[in-house]
Amino acid sequence: MATRDGDGEASLSRETDDLESLISMTDVERLKTAWRQEKAAPEILQFEAALIQRVREQIQLMEETIEDFVENSADPLTVSLYQMDLDRTQFLLRSYLRIRLQKIEKYMFHILNTDELFNRLSREEKWFAERCSNDLKMHLEEGILSKLPGGYQSILKQTIISEETDMVPKPQLDAFVVCKTKYFLGHIQLEDINNGNTGGGQSYRTLEEPLEMEPNVMHFVRYKPIKKFVEEGKIELY
């Protein structure tokens, strides 16, 4: 069939494209990927310190270049194109940083209580998270908690008998995300092994077959089972 052949060629050329793009990817493209991932992931991801540093430097350099252009009264068309390129990159950078700040604001107590997450923040973000949570804590304690009966004064728990920190908003790791992989990934365990199926008779969910992910095929998957692949960069979120 004619379309079949076309498909084969298309996927083949896409694979070689991927290889080439891996080698020659610009930092802006990397930033775009990081931005998209950060937007799509329920929890905060590792701060791309080196990448952000490089992009910042490139932006600064470009700003100087544009200033030079203007001083030397270069072709206004060229200047405006450089300016557009700069604006696009700055938008990406701002948006990336903002999404992270939004996540930090939302989950600050959870992040501060979880070393793994706290270590993903940049120095500035750590500072922000600490200041922000201190302020909110003080505000809530002065305004509400100090006026409640003894057992209800914790900012993290509903009452002192709560076993978990059940007043702390946490990211929904059970949320479903859209993702695909560049490599073939066999045996992705979809069930949470440690907290399921120990209850014996209660469990009526049969264990699912491990998922095999073919390259370049999109899936809706629960975030938790693929979390580590996302962190390792093997699976990309869309």
Add this chain to the structure above:
Amino acid sequence: MAGQSDPHVSLFSAEELEFMAEDELVEIVPNMRMEPLNLLCGDYGPFFPQMVTQVPVWLAIALKKRGKCSIRPPEWMSVESLTRILESERESQDVFQVLPFHYVEISKLLFDHAPGDIPDIYMVRSLIEDIRDVRFHKFETSLESFEAARSSAVRINNLSAMEVNIARPFVSRALQAFYKHTSPDLVPNAETVPNRWQQPADPGQKRTLRKR
């Protein structure tokens, strides 16, 4: 504001999708001479009159707006190719044809900014609308089988960026609900944790779903 699209509506706003699509490459035919552009997003040019060159869509549109080039619509945007895709889309209920990930956004951008450069534009536009409709209807129909699959993973091969973005809020919430209601440790949990606030708020939590 940057980064502030409401996640309950959709993950990416229409503008953000368009922003991503604007980085895809198209061919342009400049009508002027210009030095190479060493941009942050890559190096393009040099530009010579009548010499075809590849640039990102945003750059093509910026040049087009100033009358400095004409845009060559990508090969898949021809009547012939689109007709073939539409036919194949209609033939199969399950398979989605391979189209560029940003086909909706790219075609919209070119219709808006370079209508004169697209041969048979009315035909092309209506073909793309038909393809969108057929594909979306197909996707909606395939949603019915999600429940039967009762799975933590659903394949959605060859869906485009816009299609994924529209489907995402509904589909991910539905899948999450399926997941939650079939969770085996949900019932014991509700008994052991003395969580007096959450129970009345969500009476449905304790009800076990009938096994299908």
